[in-house]
Amino acid sequence: MCPVIVTCRSICWTLLTISTTLVMIASVMSPQWLIGYPRKEGLLTIFEISNNTIFDSEKTYEPTIGIINRCTKLHKFQNILERENCATFVTSASMGNDQFPDAWKATLAFFSVGGILLVFTMFTSVISICTQSLFGKSIFTVSGLIQSISGLFCVIALLLYPVGWSSRKVKNYCGENAEEFVIDQCILGWSFYLCIVGTLLVFVCSVLSVGADHATSSRKVEEEVLEGKSLICVMA
Numbered sequence: 646m647c648p649v650i651v652t653c654r655s656i657c658w659t660l661l662t663i664s665t666t667l668v669m670i671a672s673v674m675s676p677q678w679l680i681g682y683p684r685k686e687g688l689l690t691i692f693e694i695s696n697n698t699i700f701d702s703e704k705t706y707e708p709t710i711g712i713i714n715r716c717t718k719l720h721k722f723q724n725i726l727e728r729e730n731c732a733t734f735v736t737s738a739s740m741g742n743d744q745f746p747d748a749w750k751a752t753l754a755f756f757s758v759g760g761i762l763l764v765f766t767m768f769t770s771v772i773s774i775c776t777q778s779l780f781g782k783s784i785f786t787v788s789g790l791i792q793s794i795s796g797l798f799c800v801i802a803l804l805l806y807p808v809g810w811s812s813r814k815v816k817n818y819c820g821e822n823a824e825e826f827v828i829d830q831c832i833l834g835w836s837f838y839l840c841i842v843g844t845l846l847v848f849v850c851s852v853l854s855v856g857a858d859h860a861t862s863s864r865k866v867e868e869e870v871l872e873g874k875s876l877i878c879v880m881a
Contacts, residue, residue: 647775648869652860652879658785658853659770662792665850666763668843669799673756676714676731677834678806680707681818709834710734710818712749712756712806734814746809752802759798762791763847777861785861789854796847803844806837 683705708717716731735745766788773784780787807826809815816823819831860866860879869877 648875648877649775650777650861650866650877650879651774652857652863652866654853654860655773655785655857658850658857659773661846661853662763662770662788662850663767665843665846666760666767668839668846669756669763670760672836672840672843673712673753673760674714675834675836675839676709676711676716677836678709678711679815679818679828679831679837680709680834682820682830683707708818710815711834711836712753743813746812746814748805748807748809752805752809755798755802755805759795759802759847762795762798766792766795766850773857773861783858783862785854785858789851789858792847792851792854796844796851799840799844799847803840 684707685705706718709715713733713735714731715734718730738745738750769779769784769788773788777784807828810819810826810828811824815828815831820829823829823831863879866877866879869879
């Protein structure tokens with residue numbers, strides 16, 4: 646039975662790897678990448694029109710759009726004005742550039758590959774507690790290399806994302822002056838910034854994997870393994 650080896654650096658790397666993976670998945674799936682300019686809520690009901698109800702022009706909302714999801718207000722005739730309607734606007738990869746920008750298709754593809762690699766390293770970081778080798782190599786070295794590759798995919802995805810701002814889809818949210826790298830009346834949402842932070846953390850994880858490898862292969866750990874201990878905890 647393989648001994649369970651826990652060190653400060655290895656457990657920090659494991660926890661950060663798990664957290665970073667979840668952060669990246671949450672940010673990519675969120676519709677809060679672009680926040681559109683304020684606009685009036687939906688249409689009046691027939692009852693309100695027949696009774697000459699004046700629409701409250703001061704009441705507005707700001708629609709949001711992400712890489713594949715968007716949030717808007719439902720029409721007033723559905724009587725649930727206060728609730729946001731959030732759903733994916735992507736029905737297929739073959740959608741036209743005006744409805745699903747080609748740049749966003751590439752962005753989603755790069756994020757998907759990076760996300761798969763991150764999920765893999767999340768599992769390897771967990772099993773690193775009881776096994777320190779993978780394909781004959783250090784599991785920390787292999788995982789760190791994969792994390793750095795995943796980080797590069799995420800960087801490319803982030804650089805491609807603003808290219809899609811010139812599409813008709815974004816103009817509907819941000820205004821007619823929206824162009825590549827210009828969002829006109831929109832503002833960047835928290836998901837965009839969270840994704841940048843997550844990408845930086847991916848590279849941090851890659852660097853920490855080196856320290857985790859050194860900590861689990863230290864002389865003190867080797868001595869306790871030779872002593873036949875099944876649970877090894879080292880403050881290193």
